[in-house]
Amino acid sequence: MLLSIAIVSFNVEELLAKCLESIEKYSVGITKEVFVVDNDSSDNTVLRIRKDFPRVTLIANKKNLGFSKANNQALKKAKGDYFLVLNPDTELRADTLSEMIGFMQKNKDVAVSTCRVELADGFLDRDCRRHFPTPWRSFCHFSNLSKIFPKSKIFDQYYMGYMPDNIEQEVDACAGAFMMIRAAAIKKVGYFDEDFFFYGEDLDWCWRFKEKGYRIVYTPTTKIIHYKGASSGIKDSSKKISKATKESKRRVLKESTRAMRLFYEKHYKNTYPQAIRWFVLTTVKILESLRLLKLQFNL
Numbered sequence: 001m002l003l004s005i006a007i008v009s010f011n012v013e014e015l016l017a018k019c020l021e022s023i024e025k026y027s028v029g030i031t032k033e034v035f036v037v038d039n040d041s042s043d044n045t046v047l048r049i050r051k052d053f054p055r056v057t058l059i060a061n062k063k064n065l066g067f068s069k070a071n072n073q074a075l076k077k078a079k080g081d082y083f084l085v086l087n088p089d090t091e092l093r094a095d096t097l098s099e100m101i102g103f104m105q106k107n108k109d110v111a112v113s114t115c116r117v118e119l120a121d122g123f124l125d126r127d128c129r130r131h132f133p134t135p136w137r138s139f140c141h142f143s144n145l146s147k148i149f150p151k152s153k154i155f156d157q158y159y160m161g162y163m164p165d166n167i168e169q170e171v172d173a174c175a176g177a178f179m180m181i182r183a184a185a186i187k188k189v190g191y192f193d194e195d196f197f198f199y200g201e202d203l204d205w206c207w208r209f210k211e212k213g214y215r216i217v218y219t220p221t222t223k224i225i226h227y228k229g230a231s232s233g234i235k236d237s238s239k240k241i242s243k244a245t246k247e248s249k250r251r252v253l254k255e256s257t258r259a260m261r262l263f264y265e266k267h268y269k270n271t272y273p274q275a276i277r278w279f280v281l282t283t284v285k286i287l288e289s290l291r292l293l294k295l296q297f298n299l
Contacts, residue, residue, distance in 0.1 A: 003032040003101065004080030004183075008070040009088040010039045011248075012230050013048050016088040020053050026092050030101070033057060035074035036088075039064040066197035066255075067176065075191055080183060085202075087177040089230035090117075099222035100180045111185035111214030112206060114174035116165070116223035125226050126159040127175040129218035132207060133158065133263070135272060135280050142287065168219045173206035177226050185214055193266075198252060200259025207267055249295055257288035 005023065009016045016036070023034060037059040038045050046060045059073050075083055082104055084097075096115060103113055117128035131137055140146045141158035149155040153162040163169055179202065189208050192201045206216055264280055272280075 001031055001033060001079045001081065003027075003030055003082050003084060003097065004075075004078030005032060005034045005084045005086055006037070006071050006074035006078065007035065007086050007088050008037045008039060008067055008074075009041060009045055010064065011041045011043050011045070012088045013041070013043045013045045015227055015230050016045060017048060017052065019086070019088050019090055019092075020049075020056065022092040023097075026094050027097050030097055033078065033080065035059065035077065037061065037070040037074050039066070039070055066194075067199075068192035068194045068196050068201040071176075071201075072191045072194065075186070078183070083181045083183055083186065085176055085179040085181065087226065089227040090177055091225045093223055093225075096222045096224055100219075103217075103219055103221070104180060104182060107215075107217065109215050110217050111182050111189070111209045111212075112174065112216040113180045114178050114216075114218050116218075116220040117175060117177050117226050118223050120225060120227055124165050125175065125177065125228055126161075128177065129163075129165070129169065129171045130159050130173055131157050132172045132203065132267075133260075135268070135276055138260075138280070139283075142283070166220050168217065168221070171216055171218050172210065173203050174216060174218060176202035177228070178224055179205075185209065185212070188212055189214075195262060196259055197255050198259075199256045200263050203263060204266065246295070250292065253291045253295060254288065257284050257291070260284045260287075 007016070007019065020034070020036075034055070035057045036049055036053075038049070039061050040063050046058065049056055049058050057077070059070075061070065065073075071085060082101060100113060100115055104110060107113075114128050117125040119125050133141075137158045140155045146152075146156040146158055146161060151162050156162050160171065189205070189212055193204050196204060209216060261281060261284055264277070269277060
């Protein structure tokens, strides 16, 4: 088996169907298995998969287990030489799989790779190639210093804004929207950390791959389209197509900031002094409050 694809879904029936159709259309000649792990969607996802995509291995959870646990359910069953973690709100292009598999076959020291992840408006989804969020990088990002000084190697590090996005480059991390992983590397690193529910798990996983000495590479030789935030409902780019409830959005917002705290405590707590820790955790708490306030008043 060459490729195992894992997709976690939550109330994105139509987008998931388009994603699966693109996989079927553009994977001719590739031996593969496709897993869909549905996190107790309230739409028609489970019935739709069983009816229209019988070759997909469906895992229908009875409650929302989050992104990490659900992906691990599929990854632990996967038999491919390469694993592809793919979001349901994405669409492949004709050469996406062949190009990325070829890239991994040529670059044996690369554990994780990603292609150009493009938003529906044609712009880069900047989460697809980034640095780890140190306190300085995060401060520059959330204070908008990175926007005031775009392309600056000092202030625009968070999303590697100082690097052009049309060249291949080694990165600290890529996004769970599209992660091509060498199965042999997972045996040494392990699966997603299930303490992360939704957000942060991809960053943490990349950190652990880098700790083991593996390379993570972004290559723009091919791309996917990402209708970002369709499940969460908190991204402007997909608000019109998202079916997320206000309560669901609230949980996502809280999980996004919980992931920040968890990542800091896991990887930076013993690196920076207590004063920095206090500042970071206080700032994250303020950010959470502002986001929830914005949601409450539909700002």
